Amino acid sequence: MPFYGVDLKSRLLLGTARYxxxxxxxxAIQASGAEVVTVSLRREAGSERGGQSFWSLVRSLGVRVxxxxxxxxxVKEAVTTAHxxxxxxxxxxxxxxxxxxxxTLQPDAFGLVEAARVLAEEGFEVFPxxxxxLAVADRLVEAGCRVxxxxxxxxxxxxxxxxxxxxxxxxxxxxxxxxVVDAGVGVPSHAAAAMELGYDxxxxxxxxxxxxxxxxxxxxxxxxxxxxxMAFEAKPMEPRDMAVPSTPTIGRAALGDRR
Amino acid sequence: MRIYxxxxxxxVEPGTLAVALDALGFGGRKIATAVNGRFVAAxxxxxxxxxEGDKVEVVAPMQGG
Numbered sequence: 420m421p422f423y424g425v426d427l428k429s430r431l432l433l434g435t436a437r438y439x440x441x442x443x444x445x446x447a448i449q450a451s452g453a454e455v456v457t458v459s460l461r462r463e464a465g466s467e468r469g470g471q472s473f474w475s476l477v478r479s480l481g482v483r484v485x486x487x488x489x490x491x492x493x494v495k496e497a498v499t500t501a502h503x504x505x506x507x508x509x510x511x512x513x514x515x516x517x518x519x520x521x522x523t524l525q526p527d528a529f530g531l532v533e534a535a536r537v538l539a540e541e542g543f544e545v546f547p548x549x550x551x552x553l554a555v556a557d558r559l560v561e562a563g564c565r566v567x568x569x570x571x572x573x574x575x576x577x578x579x580x581x582x583x584x585x586x587x588x589x590x591x592x593x594x595x596x597x598x599v600v601d602a603g604v605g606v607p608s609h610a611a612a613a614m615e616l617g618y619d620x621x622x623x624x625x626x627x628x629x630x631x632x633x634x635x636x637x638x639x640x641x642x643x644x645x646x647x648x649m650a651f652e653a654k655p656m657e658p659r660d661m662a663v664p665s666t667p668t669i670g671r672a673a674l675g676d677r678r
Numbered sequence: 679m680r681i682y683x684x685x686x687x688x689x690v691e692p693g694t695l696a697v698a699l700d701a702l703g704f705g706g707r708k709i710a711t712a713v714n715g716r717f718v719a720a721x722x723x724x725x726x727x728x729x730e731g732d733k734v735e736v737v738a739p740m741q742g743g
Contacts, residue, residue, distance in 0.1 A: 507708065
């Protein structure tokens with residue numbers, strides 16, 4: 420499913436923060452095969468050059484960028500940040516974060532929907548970071564979002580998919596909206612599980628950046644996501660409550676008293 | 679004239695945002711700006727006059743998740 424008209428071959432969207440070095444960041448992005456990386460914007464002094472060299476690195480990799488509004492707690496902050504991001508990165512895409520709670524980094528559903536509406540009306544293509552709440556998701560689509568990004572678990576927690584039932588319900592409710600599990604993914608099996616639910620992509624950062632070997636982990640995630648998608652398309656069997664022998668019982672030799 | 683840039687006080691000549699940014703070493707840089715919480719596009723920096731006490735935010739690309 421295209422993301423605002425853009426077809427992506429890779430279903431892994433990768434964050435660019437917290438890597439041990441710019442070199443490892445670049446290698447991890449390449450190993451992941453990701454075509455989209457998330458970026459942010461922060462204050463920079465006239466004497467600093469960090470942002471400029473980071474931008475050169477991202478550009479050299481030829482990937483599409485998805486700027487975020489990380490750290491925003493109000494609609495006004497998020498909308499102003501989105502405007503700055505659109506100019507800075509020359510893209511209408513925005514990963515919209517409006518955070519309410521600092522312990523869980525849980526989105527503020529009310530602020531998120533309001534900011535999404537403002538930005539969609541101004542021509543932004545909004546990727547909202549939300550929860551698996553169906554009613555909120557419905558409001559986001561109503562507000563103009565054509566992609567939804569529910570969390571698996573709180574950002575950076577590595578807890579995986581906390582509410583599989585909720586994520587499944589969301590998938591069933593929005594068959595035509597690209598869905599991305601964003602945040603909380605810790606290991607490749609979490610990402611594979613999201614893909615097996617029929618999610619279109621997974622967005623992650625810390626699980627790769629803080630791995631002992633980020634480049635190898637980036638590759639492992641890419642493989643898991645591909646495997647999970649392939650499994651979804653192959654239509655997994657339904658779980659059962661009781662055992663069913665896989666080896667045929669007909670023709671079994673009668674060697675004891677049991678019939 | 680005293681203004682605040684990213685929270686720090688600076689004394690600049692009265693004038694436009696573009697001139698102040700040049701004076702503070704931001705000339706030719708990939709940045710985005712806001713004044714008093716409102717986005718100011720690059721195209722209008724040369725015509726955006728600053729006033730005493732204005733709060734200027736200057737941001738650059740940064741790593742993000």
